Amino acid sequence: MNDSLNPPVQVRGLAKSFGANQVLRHIDFSVARGEVVVIMGPSGSGKTTLIRSLNFLEMPDSGSIRMCGIEIADAGPRPSGETRRKMREIRKKTAMVFQSFNLFAHMTALDNVIEGMVSVQGIRKAEALPRGRELLGQVGLLEKANEYPGRLSGGQKQRVAIARALAMNPEVILFDEPTSALDPELRGEVLKVMRDLADKGMTMLVVTHETRFAKDAADRIIFMEGGVIVEDAAPDHFFGAAASQRSRDFLGLIQD
Template sequence: MQARNIHKRFGANMVLHGVDLDVGKGEVVVIMGPSGSGKTTLLRSLNFLEQPDSGMVRIGGIQVNITAHTPYTKRQKKDIVQIRRKSAMVFQSFNLFPHMTAIANVIEGLISVQGMPAKAAREKGLALLDRVGLAQKANDYPAHLSGGQKQRVAIARGLAMDPEVILFDEPTSALDPELRDGVLDVMRGLAQDGMTMLVVTHEVRFAKNAANRVIFMEQGAVQADCAADSFFSGQANARISQFLGQVQ
């Protein structure tokens, strides 16, 4: 995954100021920073849930160049669809369909987007629910799942599409502390399996244990991009040390 010179403005507020980003295959990159620093906007811009004002996004060989004040061409629109298919998004608020069971949520994209036969989709969905420790909850509706279980279903749903990268937007911030570990354990397992991951989080323990690199954002720009051990060892700058003192 690559991003170059990403700008995004909401009205008079410039949220992203020319952000550059590289995530290599199999890397786990964590984005940290104070509230309002542009972390979530960047994540959403990478798969065009937010449309950047200008810049370039490249995922898995598909590249989209965005020029300010220029409508997307038909080719760009097709490439954006491909980028979305190559990048799963796991949201802070789960975004499950409440009228569907866990297994139905996981396999909806397989059937409606990829056209997979229902039997094959169900077999794959059950395997993914087992992978996140929820095979026994396949026929439960979201209303009967805990927050941590909902998030694990959301991860299984993202994995179902065989993405090249998974984007996590503060996946544990809406969970009670006792529910976080199950989600973080699943994410650590994905990291160990070589899944490419870009994670916006304040979970210092996860970042220390699983991240290859940590990016620190503030005021809509990348202020630091370094190896995780350097980021947490005190070798980073004073501002990062102050931030870590607050979140820890």
């Protein structure tokens, strides 16, 4: 299959409003397999709504989303049974990492990692456990396998959340400001795991203000404002002299 003709993420004419507030206005973009796209922009620009729309945590009003070969067009607020079936299929092929971790407090780190494998994929727990331990090792937390989230730091919780996302063998991982709830000291450990994933060719869309990660790991930067894509450029362009004045003004406010 030609990835240029069938990219794992393709968005056309996406629009979303909350009451009278139009948050997304005719969004068009695609992401190639293995590409890392960072989405940046000021507060209220539509970044989080966009990333949440890609796996239908927010229901778009109009437009089409094609994820991992499955297309949904004009889902609307009351999707049909067929559309809901497609949404479930998309969620099996993608994973999302939230800024607030969203771990189950009553489960150990290891049980959090394998929960989706057992409850969604139907894998027996005894078979899922070795994979869960392998993934905790991948994010540097094997020694915390039996700890509960309440005994983990914020950075450790987020690394468990990334391991949980990887457990689903996703084709695409969506990150919604994964380091915004962390102290600066803890951000580095999470960003390192994300850089490692990028180096291994994982397709990733990352909403973040982490300019160092964007410079080091991103293939493209999408800059949003007012619900539209203002700029879609390679990092050297976005962070260089050729960037738009609006992008330079924004970077001046958040630059590390």
